[in-house]
Amino acid sequence: MDNKTIIISCAGMGTRLGAGVPKAIVDVAGKPIIIRQLECLDNYSDIRVVVGFQADKVIETVQKYRKDVMFCFNNDFRTTGTAASFSKGLINAKEYAVSLDGDLLVHPEDLKSFLAKDEELIGGCTPTTDNPVLMSLNEKNQVVEFSREHGELEWTGLAQIKTNRLVPADKHVYMMLEPLMPINVMKIRTKEIDTMNDYDNAVAWINNGYRD
Amino acid sequence: MSDYIFLFDLDSTITKQEILPTISEKIGKQKEMRELTEATMNGIMPFKLSFLERVKILSDISVNEVNDLVSEIPLNTEIANFIRNNYERCYVVTGNLDVWISGLMKKLNMDNHFFCSKAIVENDKISKVVSVLDKNLTVQQFVQPFVAVGDGDNDADMALQAKIAIGYGGVRHIAPSLMQNIDYAFVNDKRCVDFLNSLL
Numbered sequence: 001m002d003n004k005t006i007i008i009s010c011a012g013m014g015t016r017l018g019a020g021v022p023k024a025i026v027d028v029a030g031k032p033i034i035i036r037q038l039e040c041l042d043n044y045s046d047i048r049v050v051v052g053f054q055a056d057k058v059i060e061t062v063q064k065y066r067k068d069v070m071f072c073f074n075n076d077f078r079t080t081g082t083a084a085s086f087s088k089g090l091i092n093a094k095e096y097a098v099s100l101d102g103d104l105l106v107h108p109e110d111l112k113s114f115l116a117k118d119e120e121l122i123g124g125c126t127p128t129t130d131n132p133v134l135m136s137l138n139e140k141n142q143v144v145e146f147s148r149e150h151g152e153l154e155w156t157g158l159a160q161i162k163t164n165r166l167v168p169a170d171k172h173v174y175m176m177l178e179p180l181m182p183i184n185v186m187k188i189r190t191k192e193i194d195t196m197n198d199y200d201n202a203v204a205w206i207n208n209g210y211r212d
Numbered sequence: 213m214s215d216y217i218f219l220f221d222l223d224s225t226i227t228k229q230e231i232l233p234t235i236s237e238k239i240g241k242q243k244e245m246r247e248l249t250e251a252t253m254n255g256i257m258p259f260k261l262s263f264l265e266r267v268k269i270l271s272d273i274s275v276n277e278v279n280d281l282v283s284e285i286p287l288n289t290e291i292a293n294f295i296r297n298n299y300e301r302c303y304v305v306t307g308n309l310d311v312w313i314s315g316l317m318k319k320l321n322m323d324n325h326f327f328c329s330k331a332i333v334e335n336d337k338i339s340k341v342v343s344v345l346d347k348n349l350t351v352q353q354f355v356q357p358f359v360a361v362g363d364g365d366n367d368a369d370m371a372l373q374a375k376i377a378i379g380y381g382g383v384r385h386i387a388p389s390l391m392q393n394i395d396y397a398f399v400n401d402k403r404c405v406d407f408l409n410s411l412l
Binding site: 067070 | 379381382386388391392393394395396397398399402407410411
């Protein structure tokens with residue numbers, strides 16, 4: 001069903017890799033991360049990419065793969081969080097709005113099966129990063145709390161929520177979800193790329209058919 | 213239904229080719245024209261000064277001939293159809309000359325719906341440019357909230373005052389100064405028009 005608006009946030013600087021460009025357009029094993037995401041989204045008509053830092057470069061990269069994309073501008077990317085970017089993309093969105101961080105390297109099968117669900121859903125992964133936002137689950141496998149201290153899964157930035165339940169905000173996307181809990185969770189396989197070591201691991205992961 | 217009025221830049225927003233460079237090509241003056249157009253689009257040269265220079269380059273051609281050429285310039289079909297279908301709520305805001313674009317405006321159902329620069333014609337040649345449109349001053353006159361669609365440096369002020377500002381990069385790259393002031397951008401005219409329809 002084409003009832004989803006997919007909002008990919010690429011506004012931030014994400015320069016910890018030292019590449020000097022938004023992380024979404026950094027080449028990982030032959031392709032930028034955002035192109036790997038777009039390849040999973042061919043069946044969806046409403047793709048929106050939120051841009052800010054080096055917007056021209058992100059637009060150029062995206063339009064080489066696909067032209068029918070709506071670009072949304074978060075020109076306040078220096079002072080706002082991912083919620084501001086996600087909110088910017090919500091205008092006249094379809095039944096479900098999907099939040100996806102442009103620098104999330106996710107297993108293509110997992111992203112596709114996540115989007116195939118017609119329900120509100122949050123994507124979680126095994127905690128791996130420094131200082132993660134964690135999610136606590138109830139016995140029905142639903143997210144009931146976000147926290148820096150405890151939780152079984154790490155928040156990945158991936159969420160699919162009914163558009164009419166979302167209230168625009170400007171800090172973190174998970175804060176927009178807090179009043180809507182409990183929400184079902186799906187475990188997804190991802191790789192975070194913050195350091196050169198992470199980068200090498202991600203390249204090896206892809207080249208090995210998304211296996212460690 | 214919303215109250216929005218829709219304001220469109222003409223060159224490489226409604227048209228699929230840039231108007232003045234296309235005409236200059238016909239008389240073999242595309243190089244001079246290209247240099248001035250690039251400088252203007254990027255905001256290096258003030259629009260007014262560059263426009264007067266560009267008119268000079270084309271002053272030897274018959275005004276009627278230019279008008280005919282402009283009328284035949286290929287258009288971004290979806291955007292042109294949106295304008296025709298919603299002509300009561302659409303206006304073209306362009307620095308181009310009234311005497312050159314009147315045929316094209318008629319074709320778009322925009323006969324009385326455009327703001328532009330003005331010139332006096334004698335013996336089918338431009339004798340004087342009377343005024344050069346300032347988009348910033350023009351859009352300040354609007355009472356209704358408006359949506360602005362453009363691609364160049366001289367659309368940046370219009371974008372800043374718009375309720376919703378859209379960059380159209382389907383013909384050329386959106387000017388850097390405009391990028392700072394827009395809410396949304398498109399490189400595909402159908403996708404752009406789908407969004408405009410959702411704002412009606």
